[in-house]
Amino acid sequence: MGDLKALLAPAWVHTVLGGVALLAVAxxxxxxxxxxxxxxxxxxSRRTAWHWDDALLKRGVFRRLAQVAPMLVLHRxxxxxxxVPVLVDTLVSTLTMALVALYVVLALNAALSALEDLYQASPRGRERSIKGYVQLVKIFVWLIGGIVIIAVLVDRSALSLLAGLGAVSAVLLLIFKDTIMSVVASIQLSSNDMLKVGDWISLPDDNVDGDVVEIALHTIKVVNWDKTISTVPTWHLxxxxYRNYRHMYATGRRIRxxxxxxLTSVRFLKPEEIEHLRQFKLMDGYFERKQEEIAQWNAAEGEAGKLPINQRRLSNIGSFRAYMQAYVLAHPGVNTDLFWAVRQLDPGPTGLPLQIYGYTVDTGFVAHNNVQGDIFDHLIAILPEFGLSLFQQPTGADMRAGLHRVDAEGAAVTA
Structure with a gap:
């Protein structure tokens, strides 16, 4: 017993035991x-229907707050x-208070992240992102928290440190230049409804073409169609x-x-060909109206109108263009409430273009291309019924067939 008392007699032993006990309590x-x-x-959170407690728990807000308790125990x-020496007492008190401020800042940041999660889970959050605003608030929280921590460490008033920031305002503006520009850009994008998560945007100069998946304070993340990811500065928009295709999805996707x-297949129709084309349901009434119009025109020409060279006649290209118009109008996949037309463009080295300009009802990528392909599959297949053919650049098979024909004709002449 005496040995134990002798062992505990020194003051430093009491200090060590007290420190160990304090750490154990903390x-x-x-x-x-x-x-x-x-x-x-x-x-x-499991027993309630609320979602805010689940979000706070998921982001670790309560875990961060729990870390404050042992710091307060050590401080007090x-x-x-x-x-305990005065220096150690001051050092421990200062460090624990700085850690308390740090854990509070971490808890506030986690709470802001939980708020963002709750908003993104709402129907409005799927269209508009508040991530940029949340990041801005986090910057202010860290700025204020950093000032408080520094004030605790240097034993100065936080207000006096804030007053001293005025002297370095120019430096701060330079440091936060991109942040200020991004804040202004985020406000303009949001208030003018210029951009939402899920929008398809295109910036050809920057080789960006895809869907917006994230709108943050400083950057906008875009997943391109080749599944690469591009990050664009917010102020860049x-x-x-840039081009936003959101309105296209809301109205119709263009066919052009x-x-x-x-051109060598373009000619006037023969009477028997007209009778054959009258059987087309989509051409019902077209030939009657057109022949009556042509007869009136030719009659107005008098004697000159009796000569074929002076007459207006039905052509296969004009009849096919009328068929294209009737087919597009009858197709359920084409949105005829919007502007549409079948246009004859300027002839060129690749033939005479007959263009369909319109919009599909379904704006999905696959559905749009299916409708477009269905229309042109039919038109290409029925083209020979009008005595027309598509222009196609000569291939090697065409060259061989031509040479073989020349050789055969030469052999026939020689024989």
Missing amino acids: WLVAWLVRHVLVRVMTTV GIGWVPG ISKS RALNID
């Missing part, structure tokens, strides 16, 4: 608060440890022009494709 408080608080909130308890007709 650890016990941390364990209790963390397990009790987290378990209670986990139980509450260090003064009760016997024989204000300083430069042409059939290039071989």
Whole structure:
């Protein structure tokens, strides 16, 4: 017993034992608060229909708050440890208060992230992102938290540090130049409804073409059609022009494709060909109206109108263009409420283009191309019924067939 008293007699032993006891109490408080608080909130979140508690728990807000308790125990308890030097007492008190401020900042940031998660889960959050605003608030939280932590460490008033920031405002503006520009751009994009998550945008100069998946404070993330990811500065969409296809999805997706007709196949229709084409349901009434119009025209020409060279006659190209118009109008996949037309463009080295200009009802990529392909599959297949053919560049097979024909004709002449 005497040896134990002798061992505990020195003052430094009391100090060490007091410090160990304080650390043990702080650890016990941390364990209790963390397990009790987290378990209670986990139980509450499972038994309630609210979503905010689930979001706070998922982001670790309560875990961050639980870390404050042992720091407060150390801050208050260090003064009760016997024989602690004043320097150690001040150092521990200062560090624990700085850590308290740090954990509070981390908890606030986690709470802001939970708020963003709740908003994104709402119907409005799927269209408009508040990530940029949340990041802006986080920057202010970290700025204020950093000032408080520095004020604690240097034992100065936080207000005096804030007053001193005025002297370095020019430096701060330079440091946060991109942030200020991004904030202004985010406000303009949101208030003018210029961009939403899910929009298909295109910036040809920057080789960006795809869907917007994230709108943050400084950058906008775009998944391109080749599945690469492009990050575009937020202010870039204000300083430069870009194309947004959102309105296209809300109205109709454009068709602008042409059939290039071989000019050598264009001619007037013969009477028997007209009778054959009268059987087409889509051409019902067309030939009657057109022949009556042509007869009136030719009659107005008098004697000159009796000569074939002076007469207007039905052509296969004009009849086919009328068939294209009737087919497009009858197709259920074409949105005829919007502007549409079948146009004859300028003839060129690749033939005479007959273009369909219109919009499909279904704006999905696959559905749009299916409708477009269905229309042109039919038109290409029925083209020979009008005595027309598509223009096509000569291939090797065409060259061989031509040479073989020349050789055969030469052999026949020689024989």
